[in-house]
Every structure is written in C-alpha cells, then in structure tokens.
Amino acid sequence: MTDGTDGPADRARTRRPKLGRWLAGGAVATLATVLGLTLALRSGAAPACAAPPRAAAPVAAALLAPPAAGTLNKGKSTFYDSKGEGGNCSYPSAPADRLYVALGPSEYAGGAGCGGYLDVTGPKGKVRVMIMDQCPECAPGHIDLSREAFARIADPVQGIVNVSYRLVVDPPLAGPLSFRIKEGASQYWFAVLVAGHGNPLRAVEVRQGSSGGWRTATRESYNYWLIDSGAGPGPYQIRVTDTRGHRVTATGIRMAPGQVQRSTVRMYGGTSGGTTTTSRSPSASPKPRASATGSPTPSVSTTPSAETATPAAPTSDPAALPPVPVAATSPGCGT
Structure with missing residues (x-):
C-alpha cells in the first residue's frame, strides 16, 4: 500500500509472531498445569474443583396427555x-x-x-x-x-x-374390535394394532394360547403395541383395557402380519356372536374406523376367566404419558 497503512497481507504478517508467542506461552502454561496436578496427585493432595459447565435453563416438566374425558x-x-x-x-x-x-x-x-x-x-x-x-x-x-x-x-x-x-366418553361403537399384527412380526417380535375401541386405550396384554401368564405390551408413538421379545407363535389371547376401565379378551388371534383380523368382541355395549368379558357395565359407544375386508374372524372367549372378570379401575382422564424428562445436570464436585 502506498499510503503507509498495513494491507491484509501486512496485518497477517504482523499477527503471526504474536500468535506463535501466544501458542508457545499457552503450551508452557498447560504443561505447568499438568505437571502441577500430577505432583499434587502423587503427594495425595486433592486438586481444586473446577467450575461446573454452565447448565441449560431448567425446563418445566410438561405432561403429555390427550384431552381429558368430558373436559371442555x-x-x-x-x-x-x-x-x-x-x-x-x-x-x-x-x-x-x-x-x-x-x-x-x-x-x-x-x-x-x-x-x-x-x-x-x-x-x-x-x-x-x-x-x-x-x-x-x-x-x-x-x-x-x-x-x-x-x-x-x-x-x-x-x-x-x-x-x-x-x-367423548363411551362413544357408540360401530362394531367389534379388530387386530392387525404388524408386518415383520414373528414369534420373536410382536406388535399389534387394536382398532374399534371407542375410548382411548390404557393397556394391551397378550398371552400364548389359553394358558400362561399375561405379557404387557408397550404402546409405541405410531400406535402399535409392542412386545420386543415376542409372544410366541400364536394363536394369542389379547386382553384390552381402555381408559374408562372397560376390559375385554379376544382369542384366536393368529400370527398373520399385515392382515386385519376382526373379533366378535365389543369393547363395551354387548357383543356380536358371543359373550364379552367386560369388567364393567358401559354405555353405548363409538364408530371406529373401518378395517380392511376379507380378514379371518377370530374366535371369542365366551366365559370370563378370573383374570378377565377382575374389574379394571376406571380413570377419569385418558392415560397420559409420563412427564417429559429434563436432562440430568452434571454431578457437583465431591459427589
């Protein structure tokens, strides 16, 4: 530059020696710190506590829940x-x-x-x-x-x-429950979609055949109920409980991935072609969405067992997911 002012190249050149001295000084300081900590540890002295990293602002734990039953x-x-x-x-x-x-x-x-x-x-x-x-x-x-x-x-x-x-509480039902085993399911990985229940569901339980213990399925966000370790080759009994405490059991559900299997069990309000194992007297109910046609009709448990006859405690609100977890903070020094 002819006016005596440093250009970008000149400014870069004047910075480099300073940067080198800063790096060299930093390296010496870092080395001294490491040596000091090593000597302190060897001598049995505890190092000073470093300031914890700045935590994110606390987030209020909000409950995730569908609209409460009957609440406007x-x-x-x-x-x-x-x-x-x-x-x-x-x-x-x-x-x-x-x-x-x-x-x-x-x-x-x-x-x-x-x-x-x-x-x-x-x-x-x-x-x-x-x-x-x-x-x-x-x-x-x-x-x-x-x-x-x-x-x-x-x-x-x-x-x-x-x-x-x-x-809506106990909306009129258009028909009995239907079940759809997810594509890719097998005796080693079980996932089922339940439809036609009217009230939101609270629990789905599965057991192989007509004996053995009930296994609780976990609801996924895409609305399939999952048992990650599988439920056996089938056929299955599937016990369904809704948020109002109605509980019914359908039997004869086969391992038939991708097929909609219609039962003859209604969630409440009576059954078509069989005796339901409802645990309480509900009112008439909803019109669930139509399922695919041409699916086999599973048999229905006509005699309530001691398990299915046990009333499920009704709830006033639909089942809610647990609070959204807040990220855990780093433990304090000395903990």
Whole structure:
C-alpha cells in the first residue's frame, strides 16, 4: 500500500509472531498445569474443583396427555387432507366418513389418544371426529380437522376458526374390535394394532394360547403395541383395557402380519356372536374406523376367566404419558 497503512497481507504478517508467542506461552502454561496436578496427585493432595459447565435453563416438566374425558377445551382449528391414509395412528386408511382430527404433540401424547373421539363445536355447529393423526406444528389447543369435518363447523374459506372440543366418553361403537399384527412380526417380535375401541386405550396384554401368564405390551408413538421379545407363535389371547376401565379378551388371534383380523368382541355395549368379558357395565359407544375386508374372524372367549372378570379401575382422564424428562445436570464436585 502506498499510503503507509498495513494491507491484509501486512496485518497477517504482523499477527503471526504474536500468535506463535501466544501458542508457545499457552503450551508452557498447560504443561505447568499438568505437571502441577500430577505432583499434587502423587503427594495425595486433592486438586481444586473446577467450575461446573454452565447448565441449560431448567425446563418445566410438561405432561403429555390427550384431552381429558368430558373436559371442555377451547382453542382453534385449521384443516388438512390425509389423502385417505390413516395418519400417525397407523390405521390402514382414514375413516369411511372422513371425519378425523390431528392433534398437536402435547395432546397426541405419543399415540395415547389414538382411536378416541372428540366433539368439536365451531361457528356453524358441531361434529364428532376420530383422533387419527398428529399435527407436529400445532401448539396446545390447536387441532387440525379433516376438510370434511371443518366444513361441518365453519366455512372453509375462513381457514382458521375458534372452536371448543371435548373427548367423548363411551362413544357408540360401530362394531367389534379388530387386530392387525404388524408386518415383520414373528414369534420373536410382536406388535399389534387394536382398532374399534371407542375410548382411548390404557393397556394391551397378550398371552400364548389359553394358558400362561399375561405379557404387557408397550404402546409405541405410531400406535402399535409392542412386545420386543415376542409372544410366541400364536394363536394369542389379547386382553384390552381402555381408559374408562372397560376390559375385554379376544382369542384366536393368529400370527398373520399385515392382515386385519376382526373379533366378535365389543369393547363395551354387548357383543356380536358371543359373550364379552367386560369388567364393567358401559354405555353405548363409538364408530371406529373401518378395517380392511376379507380378514379371518377370530374366535371369542365366551366365559370370563378370573383374570378377565377382575374389574379394571376406571380413570377419569385418558392415560397420559409420563412427564417429559429434563436432562440430568452434571454431578457437583465431591459427589
């Protein structure tokens, strides 16, 4: 540069010696620290406690739970189209009447609300919809209806409207329970989808044949109930308990991955073609989504066993997932 001012190259050159001296000085300091710690440890002295890393701001542990039974919630609604698919709840297809809803992550609650029903009221009226999907971007109180359901409560041109909604208790059932063993399942890995239950489910238990102990399945976020170590080759008894305390047992469910197997057991309100093992007297109930046709009909347990006759304690609210865990903080010095 002709004006005497250092250019980028000149500034770089003047920095390098300083950088080298800084690195050299840092290396000496680091070496001295290491040697000092080594000598202190050898002499039996405890090193000084370093300041713990800065912890992230505490996050309130929020419960994930579907809408509480009978509780009126107020919020807003938009609409979408599932293109006929069964959503995050893994149903083979959308309900035949196409009246369904997607909930935000907090109310979807890892699949805990799947198969339940909401009564939604908007500017034009009320509609009953099945919980079928998750809306990842929806905040608490924001529900995403099917286009057909939205048209029942508001003019679609509005796009978004204020609504109120509540979870239906014991909605009328369209038929008995159906079961679908997941593709890839075997006697060593068991996963089943239960449909037609009306109220959200609280528990699914499985046992091989008609003897042996019941094995508790774990609900996955995609709504299949999983036993990771398998449940044997089948056929199975499957005991289903909902959040209202209704409990029934279906038998003869085969290891037939990908097939919808219709039982003759209703979750409540009586059975078609058999005696149900319900543990309490429920009211009439929901219209679950239709299953694929052409599936074999499993047999039904007609005589309640001591296990199936034992009442399940009803709950006032749908089963909720445990609180979202907060990341553990690093242990303090000396702990």
